Amino acid sequence: MSSPRASREAPAAAQHDREAADSRRSSALDENVQAIKRWERAILLARSKAERVSDWIAGTAASGPVLILHVIWFGVWVTVNTGVIRGIRTFDAFPFPFLTMTVSLEAIFLALFVLASQNRLARQADKRSHLDLQIDLLAEREMTAVLQLLQDIARHLAVQTTVTPEQLRDLMTKTDLRHLTDRMEELAEPATPS
Numbered sequence: 001m002s003s004p005r006a007s008r009e010a011p012a013a014a015q016h017d018r019e020a021a022d023s024r025r026s027s028a029l030d031e032n033v034q035a036i037k038r039w040e041r042a043i044l045l046a047r048s049k050a051e052r053v054s055d056w057i058a059g060t061a062a063s064g065p066v067l068i069l070h071v072i073w074f075g076v077w078v079t080v081n082t083g084v085i086r087g088i089r090t091f092d093a094f095p096f097p098f099l100t101m102t103v104s105l106e107a108i109f110l111a112l113f114v115l116a117s118q119n120r121l122a123r124q125a126d127k128r129s130h131l132d133l134q135i136d137l138l139a140e141r142e143m144t145a146v147l148q149l150l151q152d153i154a155r156h157l158a159v160q161t162t163v164t165p166e167q168l169r170d171l172m173t174k175t176d177l178r179h180l181t182d183r184m185e186e187l188a189e190p191a192t193p194s
Helices: 004-045 051-059 063-080 095-156 165-174 177-188
Strands: none
Touching: 004 051, 004 177, 063 095
């Protein structure tokens, strides 16, 4: 029969174990977050001056104040140049050729800055994708080793498993990346009607 003190200590010990496990998970999570922050910061700091300017222009152009500024600018321009306000001489009569040229040039340059910024972000996404692939490949190798170890332990202890040896062999087989990418390309191709 257990004492009342022992029955109180058991939940406390279990609570302590849960807190320790949560702390380890939290520590690993914090470590991962900090590593990602450092990587992102390094990428931002490694940008060239032109990339920084492109990013700033693309970010600023997409802001609310710039949108409001454009609405006011166009409104004033059209109002002044339609002769609605007496005493102010028009300088760009309808159909507003100077406004059209100005807006077209702005659109061209803005598009170039946005494309430059998007190209940099695409390169960054490619780096992330390659990092994900490397981590996935490492995880696949580690899981293969874990499966082999578990199979060895189960065999040594003569434990009956619900997974058949054939299933284990299939899971423990090293992944052929060339074959896998070929299969993925087959799936990406549209089906041709016969």
